[in-house]
Amino acid sequence: MDSKRIMIALDVPDAPSAKPLLAQFSGIPLTIKVGMELFYSEGPKFIKQLQEAGHHIFLDVKLHDIPNTVRSAARVIAKLGVFVFNVHAAGGVEMMKAAKAGLEEGWDGIGIKPLLIAVTQLTSTNQACMNDEIGIPGEVSDTVIHYAKLAKEAGLDGVVASAQEVQLIKAICGDSFLTITPGIRPSGSDIGDQQRVMTPADAVRQGVDFLVIGRPITKASNPREAVLSIIKEMSEA
Ligand code: C5P
Numbered sequence: 001m002d003s004k005r006i007m008i009a010l011d012v013p014d015a016p017s018a019k020p021l022l023a024q025f026s027g028i029p030l031t032i033k034v035g036m037e038l039f040y041s042e043g044p045k046f047i048k049q050l051q052e053a054g055h056h057i058f059l060d061v062k063l064h065d066i067p068n069t070v071r072s073a074a075r076v077i078a079k080l081g082v083f084v085f086n087v088h089a090a091g092g093v094e095m096m097k098a099a100k101a102g103l104e105e106g107w108d109g110i111g112i113k114p115l116l117i118a119v120t121q122l123t124s125t126n127q128a129c130m131n132d133e134i135g136i137p138g139e140v141s142d143t144v145i146h147y148a149k150l151a152k153e154a155g156l157d158g159v160v161a162s163a164q165e166v167q168l169i170k171a172i173c174g175d176s177f178l179t180i181t182p183g184i185r186p187s188g189s190d191i192g193d194q195q196r197v198m199t200p201a202d203a204v205r206q207g208v209d210f211l212v213i214g215r216p217i218t219k220a221s222n223p224r225e226a227v228l229s230i231i232k233e234m235s236e237a
Contacts, residue, residue, distance in 0.1 A: 009214030067098035074102030089147035096154035
């Protein structure tokens with residue numbers, strides 16, 4: 001099992017807060033998910049430090065703007081040598097294609113080529129909010145599938161979705177269309193504010209490619225042990 005399939009959500013405000021946690025992972029190559037808070041506070045220099053420590057980076061900045069602006073942003077992000085970054089599928093096919101074009105322009109052609117992933121419907125959006133506020137009719141899961149199809153059409157590598165939707169997404173978009181799933185909880189761990197959760201072993205059995213895991217690791221009394229135990233669970237699944 002490639003330990004980089006685990007994407008640790010480093011939901012901390014700055015580098016000093018991240019340091020003790022990262023020290024726990026020394027010698028275990030992981031994918032570190034850096035979100036807006038940490039990236040806006042620490043910037044590209046911090047990304048480089050994480051890469052030098054042997055980690056891959058999922059830059060979770062969820063681009064969503066006019067195609068030209070997204071293309072320029074994607075071009076700059078691709079130069080950072082991140083493993084994965086993402087855009088909102090709600091920006092439409094033209095915007096996603098622009099992101100892909102920017103990636104191709106910015107990538108140096110030598111290091112790992114960044115994967116480009118679409119965020120479908122945020123899990124914080126419930127049915128009422130999607131229907132009445134955002135103005136999209138129907139079920140949330142239909143929107144997730146619709147967005148996955150658009151992402152595929154735009155030439156993206158995959159989507160962020162719930163592990164429950166992975167089999168359907170793979171059936172429609174193909175096995176090689178990547179899925180990244182949050183809401184992962186090893187059995188016995190605190191669910192927190194996640195609604196629909198799945199264990200790492202079950203997620204692997206569902207065909208999930210990458211597992212985003214935050215608090216079950218970052219808030220564990222021994223984060224290193226927590227990661228090692230998840231790696232073992234995934235290997236045995
Ligand atoms: O701590 P926990 O394992 O719940 O962290 C999950 C991570 O995945 C957080 O960074 C959260 O913002 C992110 N995420 C999510 N649901 C989504 C998209 C991203 O939980 N639909």
